[in-house]
Amino acid sequence: MLFNSFDFAIFFPIFFVLYWVVHKKITLRNVFLLLSSYVFYAWWDWRFLFLIIFSSVVDFIIGGLIPKASTRAKQRALLIISLTTNLGLLAYFKYANFFIDSFINSFNFLGGSLDSFALNIILPVGISFYTFQTLSYTIDIYRGRLQPVKEWLPFFTFVAFFPQLVAGPIERASHLLPQFYKKYEFDYDRVKSGLLLAAFGLFKKMVIADRLAILVNQVYNNPTDYSGIELIIATVFFALQIYCDFSGYTDIAIGISRTLGFDLMKNFNAPYFSRSITEFWRRWHISLSTWFRDYVYIPLGGSKDGEYRTYLNLFIVFVVSGLWHGAAVTFIIWGAIHGLFIVAEKAFANHGFKVNRTSFIPASFFTIFIFAIVCFAWIFFRANTFADSLYIVENLFNFSKDVKVFSLGLATHEFILSLVVIGLLFIFDAIHIKYNALKLLNRNNVVVRNLVYLCIVFSIIIFGIYGDDSVKEFIYFQF
Amino acid sequence: MKRFAKSAFIFLVISILTFSYFNKVFRSSEVYNATFSDFEELADNTNIDILIFGSSHALTAYNPLIVNQYSKAISYNLGSSALRFSLTNVLLKEALKNTKPKLIIIEVFENSIRPPKSDEIKGFQLQALDVIPNLNQEKLDIMTTYYDDNEYLGFLFPLFRNHTQWNEKNYFNLDRSNRISYNGPYYYYNGYVASRKSLKKEDSIKYIDFKTVKEGKPVNKKKIDEKITREFSTLVSTAREAGAEVLFVSSPDITVPYNSHRFYEELEKICKALNTNLINYNDLYQELNIGLSDFADPTHLNLKGGLKVSKHLGEYIRNNYSLPDRSMSEYYLISENDKRTFFTDNYPSKATMKDPKHLLEDITLSRIEFYKDYTQSSLKILIKTTNPKELDQYNLGIHLTPTEEEKKFLHRPIDKERGHFIQDIALNSKDSIYETSFFAATKKYSKIRVFLYNKKKYSGSIGRDFIWNDIQFESTLSDPKVK
Known part of the structure; x- marks a missing residue:
């Protein structure tokens, strides 16, 4: 369902009234929110609802298992399962054709002969957003920054929360998830x-x-x-x-x-x-740029491993960010341009070219x-x-x-x-x-x-x- | 929560009022708005005995002025462009709120019983449906039957339908009646909208033998299905419950003999089953002497053709239905003037000045005949003299002053001030009759001045000017009964 559609103009007022009717009981409210979110998503294509549910189930279980794992290696293995599952789904639905195409082009460029073909894959709406959101949950638990939730309902509602399900902001579990445990009163x-x-x-x-x-x-x-x-x-x-x-x-x-x-x-x-470009990325799609900072840039080493490694890390982050936007060379170039300018800004700043x-x-x-x-x-x-x-x-x-x-x-x-x-x-x-x-x-x-x-x-x-x-x-x- | 509910309610009320205003602003400018508001106004003043429904085939064919004349009743044409038959019932019910007719005439043709498919035809339906309130259940049924989900808002609210025309709308004058210009290519009277155009040359060639019914298998389209048959029945029931009879008509359409035989055969059966009359004007070409010059295009009559079928319809009603004789009613008498204007404005007419006037001692303006058709006017002037050679010295000048009412059709201020001049009509010793034809934006004149001036050099008029003030046109139609 699109926010700018007649369907949503009918859906939201009804949902809103019912929501404030059931709001006093947290469980009931969350059940209502979850079902409404699923209806909202299924309006586009109900088959892909199973993908969200599957992603929710995997991360809820793994999130719960990580702290219980006896060794760090087992915790890492669990995290890898979560990453593989989530990024695997993302890779299949979003990047399969891009990788096949790139492989064939490279193969042919090197003298081989392969006919081009494409898989008939529909890209599920919002998959990049909710995948990153659930990943932040398991990664933060692995890092010990977040305790796993015991109840499935708030977690499932957190993953499927319809206002930000399909295009963000990409919320962190530490920020949004606790809000599903709170009781709200109607505030005019x-x-x-x-x-x-x-x-x-x-x-x-x-x-x-x-x-x-x-x-x-x-x-x-x-x-x-x-x-x-x-x-x-x-x-x-x-x-x-x-x-x-x-x-x-x-x-x-x-x-x-x-x-x-x-x-x-x-x-x-x-x-x-x-x-500056640095400032631009502090103001543009903040939830994504901070996600990449916390879950890609810092794990790559951030700025700890010297000046040139920092530049490389920054550049990698922006190229990956480009790839996150779409499976095409043009997106990678877009990310690379931003990466180059960020690196240039950092380099100028590091070498004393401060500009008022x-x-x-x-x-x-x-x-x-x-x-x-x-x-x-x-x-x-x-x-x-x-x-x-x-x-x-x-x-x-x-x-x-x-x-x-x-x-x-x-x-x-x-x-x-x-x-x-x-x-x-x-x-x-x-x-x-x-x-x-x-x-x-x-x-x-x-x-x-x-x-x-x-x-x-x-x-x-x-x-x-x-x-x-x-x-x-x-x-x-x-x- | 209460505070929110209160504020939301107040905001909702203000929004609805604002919405209602903008909905009026964004209404389409349509002829049908004028048609229906004129109908309501007329219905307030007098009872309308005959209502005519149908598509453009109806609204271009049946002239209430002529139908009234021959039926002695009062009629109104509520035809609307491309109107589908299924919509007639809801329109009829809306009309019945205003008047109690005795006869409902419904025009039907093959495509009118087919559901609207293209955006253009769907759009045409809205011209008529806009006069029906949105809360009307039948209107909502039409919406769900013929329109897609994403068209509902536009169907119900002109604001959504026409919002992209925000730069074209007048936000203060909310009248959205697209009144037919007196001087335009169409004539309007009580819902009747007739073209003054004639058939294109290529169509005249293509349909040269349109009166001949071709032998062989006609191109059959789908049969009239059960649903439509039920709608015929419903429509007749609605009319009869309101105390009116129904007469079905099919307007002249020169494409018919080639492709719609089966439709008319079935239509006849339905009418017979419902015990209603049917006039198929496509069968009356010989009787009514309808020719190619009576058509504006292959499926629509022009003003001339409309006169023939309207006269026949009026006579048919007079002979077959017992309608009250309104010929002495106030409205009827007032409309006599409309009728006279109609004929003199739209059909060949003539005004004559018969009293001789001296322009000079030896030169007499003996007679002026002023002929006027829709597109062209001409003046025939008879000059008499005892000294023909004297005529060689002069030109004749004519100055036509339009009536105040007509001046609005002139765009340039100087034309409004000066009127229309015809110069350089060279007199000569051999001729006594001088003719000049001209096109003019105006057709009614309060004054015509005829004068002589020197052929070599204009230095004002010579002799006495002749001023013709009382210019009365009379129709020159050959059928005296129609006058």
Whole structure:
């Protein structure tokens, strides 16, 4: 079920009322939450529900066995079973075709002769997210940072919790799991702020991201028809599209969870105001970057093994991060670009090239510079093929063709509206960094507040893009 | 929880009111909005005896003005583009809330009994369905039968359907009636929308022998199924329960002899079983002298063809049904004026000035005949003189001043101010009759000024100008009864 679907508009109010009817008994509430989460997931494809249940069962059992294992070697063996099972499923569903294809290409490149083929595999929605979430549970138990839970119900609910099941934030067991043991009372202010956040997320998704997607899809699906300004516009629009799409989803997830009494971690913090790539990754998809830090970078040695090993570790993390996003060379390049810039930043910093990024002019320059680098990397992320991405890079500054800005899929008024909402988004983010927007809103009287709510709701209805399946899905669902 | 419920309730109420406003803003501008609101207004003022339902085949064929004239009753055409037969019952019930008709005329053709499949045809249904409240169970049944789940919101609420047109909508004027322009290619009267166009040349060639029923096996489509047969029965029951009889009609459609025989044979059987009458105008081409020039396109009559079938329908009703004679009613008498305007505006008509006037001592404007068709106007001017050679010196100028009402069709302010000029009609010693044809955006004139001026150089009019103020047009239709 998609948050931006009519089905969810029916599902959520019914769920919400029933949830607060059963909320007083924790077990009953968790049963209701679990079943609702399964219904939510099964709406897309019920067969893959068994995959979530299987993953939950494996990690619940292994998590319980690890502390009981008599030796560290046995604990490690149990962890390896968990890792193999979870990553094996991920590898099969997500990477099998990529590896087969890569193997055949390499084999043929070395003089062999193999016909290309592909397995008919459907990628289960959210598998990358819930796999990482359950893995964090067993790894943290293995590291002795977390005690296993004795009851299966809270754990299963933690794995399947529908607001963040399919696209995160990737929660740590230590943060989210205890919340399933807590009892919540209906809190008017929490519910109100949760709904407002969810509505704002929906606005970002349906009004901004989906509108920009029309132009982005047109250009990126036929890149050779365009050059210069058109490619630049499409790339910048994609940068904003993916931000609004993903952060919009996160806002809805956090907002919905808040209405139920749960707190999810922050996933975005105005990333395009970053003045370095390092800062960008502290603001973008925070739950994933911290996951990679804790479960890949640190196990690789982190920064303990010298300068050059640190650079290598960082680079590996970003390449793996690229691969996590998708089984394609373009994602690996995207990760590698970020890795290279992070390494370069670290190297400059380590060798005394400290830059003042705080005063207004350098800050503005670096903000624009970092945005340009991020946009450049997005080219590889968004391009349908490696060849497309090369064409776009080569023709980014080719201004020889006539520019037809208003023939890129968005009519003139739609294009102007896109610019207006992008402007509003930046203004909002700039204000929100300094002052909490919700607090600012709550300082106003009831009439102003209701007007703001109405504006958000009717902006979504009037200016939202819906009914078009090509832009409806959240981008991160495919990961 | 109580606080939340209270706030949520207040917000919900405000949202519903706002939604309702935007729903009106985003309604489509349709002719049918005007059709139905005009119908409600008319039904408030007088009882409507005859209601006509159907598709564009109905709304382009049956002119209430003419049907009224021959039936002596009052009729209204509620036809709607591409309307499917299955929707007629719900539309009929909605109409019955406003008036108590004695006769319901339902136009049927082969495709009208088929469910709407394409987005375009589905969209057409909404023109009529928008006038039905959303809480109507039959409307909801139609929604679930013919529309996909993802179309429900758009079906019910124009805001969802048309939200992408946010830049085109007028947010203050909520009238969404797309009124037919007087000067456009269509004519509108009480739901009747007729084209003034004629059949394209290629269609005239293709259907040259449309009156000849081809021998051989017709191209059969599906039979009328049980469900549709039941809908016929339901419709007749609805009408009879409301005290009205039903008359089924099939409008002229020159593609028919080639592909729909079986449909009409079955339609006849259904009508017979339901004890209702059926007029298939496709069988009356000879009797009504319907020719290719009566069609706007192969499946729709134009204004000229509409006159023939409307006259026949009116007479048929008068002869076969006992409807009240409304010919002395206030509405009927008022509509006489509409009728006169209808004929003079839409059919060839003529105004004549017969009193001779001297333009100069020897030059007399003896007669003016002003002919007007829909597309073209012409003036025939008779000049008499005792000295023909004098005519060689002059040109004739004509200045037409449109009525105030007509000036709105002129876009340029200077045209509104000056009116329409016809110059350079060169007089000569050999001719006494001068004809000039012209196209003009306006058709009604309050004044026509005829004057002479010097052929060599214009230096104002010469002699006395002739001013014709009282210009009365009369239809020149050959059938005197129709006048």
